[in-house]
Amino acid sequence: MLTSPDLAAHRIAAEPYYRPVGDEIAVFEAAWAHRLPVMLKGPTGCGKTRFVEHMAWRLGRPLITVAAHEDMTAADLAGRFLLDAQGTVWHDGPLTQAVRHGAICYLDEIVEARQDTTVVIHPLTDARRVLPLEKRGELIPAHADFQLVISYNPGYQSAVKDLKESTKQRFIAIDFDYPAPEIEAEIIRREAGVEAGLAATLVAIAACSRRLRGQGLDEGASTRMLIHAGRLASGGVGLETAVNAAIVLPITDDADMRAALRVAINACLP
Amino acid sequence: MKAGEVGEVGAVMERPGPNSARLAGLLAGREGLAATFAATRRRLVAARDPAGLELWAEGALALLDANAGALGLLAYARLSEEQGHRLGGAVLGEVARAAAQLCRQAGAKATEAALQAFQSLAPAMDGPGERALFWAGLIRLAAAAPDCVVPFVGRVGEVWRAGHGADFAGFIEAGLRASGPATAHGRARRRAFFALEDDLALSLAGRIGAGIGFAEMEGELRRVLTALWGSAPQLQTLPPAGRDVPRRVNIAGPVLRLPDAWPGLNAPAARRLYVASAVHAGAHLHFGNPRFPVGRDKPVQIALATLVEDARIEHLAMQRYPGLARLWAPYHRASADDGPTVAALLARLARGLFDPAYADPDALVGKAQALFRAALGEIDNPAISREIGTRLANDIGQRRLRFDARGHVTEPAYRDDGLGLWDFSAVDPEVTAEVEMIVEAARIDRRAGEDGKADGPPERSAVGRARPVSAGVEGVVVATYPEWDAPAGIERADWVTVKAMPPSLGDGAALARQLEANGALRARIARLVKAAKVGRASRLKRQSEGHDLDLDAVIEVAIARRAGLVPDLRVFRSSVLTQRDLAVLVLIDISQSTRDRLAGGLSVLDVEKRAVALLAQALAGLGDAFALMAFASNGRGEVRVHEVKGFAEPYGPEPAARLAGLSSGLSTRLGAALRHAGAMIGGVRSFRKLVLVLTDGEPSDIDTASADLVADARRAVLQLRGRGIDSFGVTLDPAGGGEGAVGEGAANEATAIFGKANVLPIRRVEDLPARLSELYFRLARR
Ligand SMILES: Nc1ncnc2c1ncn2[C@@H]1O[C@H](COP(=O)(O)OP(=O)(O)OP(=O)(O)O)[C@@H](O)[C@H]1O
Ligand SMILES: [Mg+2]
DSSP: OOOOTTOGGGOOOSOOOOOOOSSHHHHHHHHHHTTOOEEEEOOTTSSHHHHHHHHHHHHTOOEEEEEOOTTOOHHHHHEEEEEETTEEEEEEOHHHHHHHHTOEEEEETGGGSOHHHHHTTTTTSSTTOEEEEGGGTEEEEOOTTOEEEEEEOOSSOOGGGSOOHHHHTTSEEEEOOOOOHHHHHHHHHHHHTOOHHHHHHHHHHHHHHHHTBTTTBSSOOOHHHHHHHHHHHHTTOOHHHHHIIIIIHHHOOOHHHHHHHHHHHHHHOO | OOHHHHHHHHGGGOSOOHHHHHHHHHHTTOHHHHHHHHHHHHHHHTTOOHHHHHHHHHHHHHHHHTTOHHHHHHHHHHHHHHHHHHHHHHHHHHHHHHHHHHHHHHOHHHHHHHHHHHHHHGGGOOHHHHHHHHHHHHHHHHHHOGGGHHHHHHTGGGTOOTTOHHHHHHHHHHHHHHTOSSSHHHHHHHHHHHTTOSHHHHHHHHHTTOSOBHHHHHHHHHHHHHHHHSSOOEEEEOOOOOTTSOOOOEEETTEEEEOSBOTTOOHHHHHHHHHHHHHHHHHHHHHOOSOEEEETOOHHHHHHHHHHHHHHHHHHHHHHOTTHHHHHGGGOOOOGGGOSOHHHHHHHHHHHHHOTTOOOSSHHHHHHHHHHHHTGGGTTOTHHHHHHHHHHHHHHHHTTOOOOTTTOOOSSTTSOOSGGGEEEEEEOHHHHHHHHHHHHHHOHHHHSOTTSGGGHHHHHHHHHHHOOOOSGGGOEEEEEEEEEETTTTEEEEEEEEEEEOOOOOOOHHHHHHHHHHOHHHHHHHHHHHHHHHTTOEEEEEEESSOSEEOHHHHHHHHHHHHTTOOOOOOOEEEEEEOSOOEEEEEEEEOOGGGGOBOTTSOBHHHHHHHHHHHHHHHHHHHTOEEEEEEEEESSTTOEEEEEEEOSSSOSSHHHHHHHHTOOOOSBBOHHHHHHHHHHHHHTSOOSEEEEEEEESSOOBBTTBOHHHHHHHHHHHHHHHHHTTEEEEEEEEOGGGGGGOSSOSHHHHHHHHHHOGGGEEEESSGGGHHHHHHHHHHHHHHO
16 A cells, blocks of 8 residues: 555545535535534434545545544554565555645544544644654645544444544534435435335334434434345345344344334334 | 932942041041031942042041141032042042141141132143142142231132143242241231232232233333334333233323233234234324313213224324234224124224225214214314214214213223323213213223222322322433343343432531541552552553554664564554553442441441542542442332442542432342443443442342342343453441351352352451452452
């Protein structure tokens, strides 16, 4: 994996389908105009990633996505020395690449990363717009087109996993949620290639499961799950089987909860 | 069989065997008895079973031997007359021997009653196995609680179900366990239980032979209702009633009351009926309106308006959830063949309104369907139910059909009793009496007791359970947890309710001063803290990956290269948190027993508080994540937790004041507290998680036997371990001191719960503060 200066691999050629839900596109464009960092909040599978892809395409910028995880260190973002035949060479991390060459950098699920990791983004996200590389004693000023976007699911984390106040307060936030029923049905129709009636049924099922959030389910069925169920169903699997495989089984292991979900699902099926 | 015949056949065996002869001899002086037995014997002779006849006589001798008295013997004779032809002499003899055994424990009166009960139940018993279970159950009861046999046998018909002999035994065991220790109070409870004057007894009895009960369904129903209607009403059981009374769900304001069980239904059928009824009631709550004032409405009008309202809310529900039609349709089976009663006609009307395609020969059904169809434009308006209901009621009135208000039961079975739809406060005095009839008819719990007994307790319990939960001193429900029912071998879902109690603040500063007074101890703890802190974050050198280079290693690589050697490529440094990446939750038992005073005048709870305060200071010094939580319980409906300090907040004056403000009371439902602690600590990110339980005795509570709570707590510990959470019990066990060895009293139970290596019994409660902190450092090092 070597640095490709023009980041060609990260450019998005075709328009990713995104159905606007509110004024999120306008807000993002305004933030972009001032290169303000953006935080996308919302539950899993509600379209955050798709939205960023769409915006990167719309603004004609390459997009570098990093999925944060528990063991992620600052070096994973910024870069590290590696060994080769001649000795040590520096290798830019994804964040550094984006900073140097003017990409949109999307840090998915930032809370998962250790807190010391999140601190490296601080100088980038205030007026300084620089990335200090301590290891190399280098200070990289951000490219004029660099923008940082993070995602953050406030729903089910404990207080311990929350973002630091000093991190939160650097971002413009856009709130995502599952779209209104008609819009969600439209998205499912389009993404899964199913007819309107089936899409509406899936949305009704999702509504049932979302009411159980916090009552034994950590999250209700996401738009993503509904699309999966729709694809299975349009692929010839019976609807009940499709919903079971794409929604009930993945979402919970609790027998009572599954039984309750199946009752609700049966009520929704025509 | 005619007497003459008996005589002729009997002549063959007129010569009595040795037992018969002995029996005749012993009865010789007792005129009435002798005559009865002679007559009974003659009848048995007809069976031509000489061996059986001897065994029968042997049974009578056993009863005589056991001092069963004239009444006991007469009961045996009567049983033999009634059932002899069916059971035969050998079986009767066996029964008599069992009855004699009962007699030795519980006396003649109990024996007479038991034989009488057996006589009426015997036809419903399935062979020798069931008979044996019946008598074994009674003998078990007689051995443990002889005084309960007579009252129990009087109502044994409500507990015995053919084919469910094992449940009969289970019922007796449950009664013996539920009554707790043999204090005067315990004995009174036990008597009430076996006289079926106790709610638990009635509900257990109701469930014998029923496939699945409310307890198993409650969690699922709550979730189904939430999923479909957005919120779940409070779910409760109806007061227990006799098993032959048809049961219907009752809506009481925001509370839904369902039967404990549906007697006679197998598990899948019972489950379907629970779901169908709950969803129907949920639709009432969702689409219904303020209640209809009764005003001058007649019972028949009320019944019909209710029926139309049922159809209206179901119509709305099926518009939103088309699949509900499949849920309810199987219950609409009424047809013109059901007979000419009004009740049957109402059931057909219900079907016709539910299913527009249903065609009934009675024009009234067609008329109802037409009226309903015409009103569909206004389906959101509950007033149409009353309008249509009134018109249908008039038709029924004109036909001079008699409506039996008292006997009225809503059909089909999944529909609620309808009382929740009406406001009975504004009843016109003229019709009061009539309306009361219908109310009373539906209020089956009242009707249940023919002997008037059932009136009292169920009413009281209904009030007790419906008690509104106000916030404030009552606490807020924060969670429900399952509980392991050891004797039944099942986990009861959502069985225990945990309430978070509002903090009451005490004098935290005084608590701190008490600690300061003990300088030596604090100094020792401070040293431990310091030692534990050193080397907290450790850097690992020479790693094959890491976040930066290990300079020394890099230089060695360079040297090795120059020298033409194979370099060691592990040239990175990484840092790991040491083993002590630890979160701990201290669970403090504040049940009634912690009120006990120690020699020094302090209560157990006072010492607990000091120990926890000391530990908290140490933990705060270490920077380990920790939380403090106290618990006590008042039955499964109310496990109270007091959050003294959460993981997120620092230990400061406020948590100290909350700690100082704890007070003793209530019982120890440890399993639920452990599960709640697990839920709290589960969200914390740390390498190791530890729940430290501070308790002074075995788990106990008012509604469950201690042994079962121990089993449940054990299970909770194992479940936590499965999730990577260790639990450790520190037991204050001053009483165990005399015997010396570990394994006495509370420590014994604690070992059963936490495992031998995870218990620290503390004999001198005063030592607790020092020992608790030391223990923590020991555990933290593991
Ligand atoms: N507004 C939308 N327009 C188009 N597609 C959408 C929209 N919302 C959701 N989707 C669909 O839902 C799927 C899941 O969305 P996406 O992957 O963006 O979720 P996410 O919010 O990033 O989830 P996570 O937090 O789990 O990463 C997408 O692949 C897309 O098909
Ligand atoms: Mg109803």
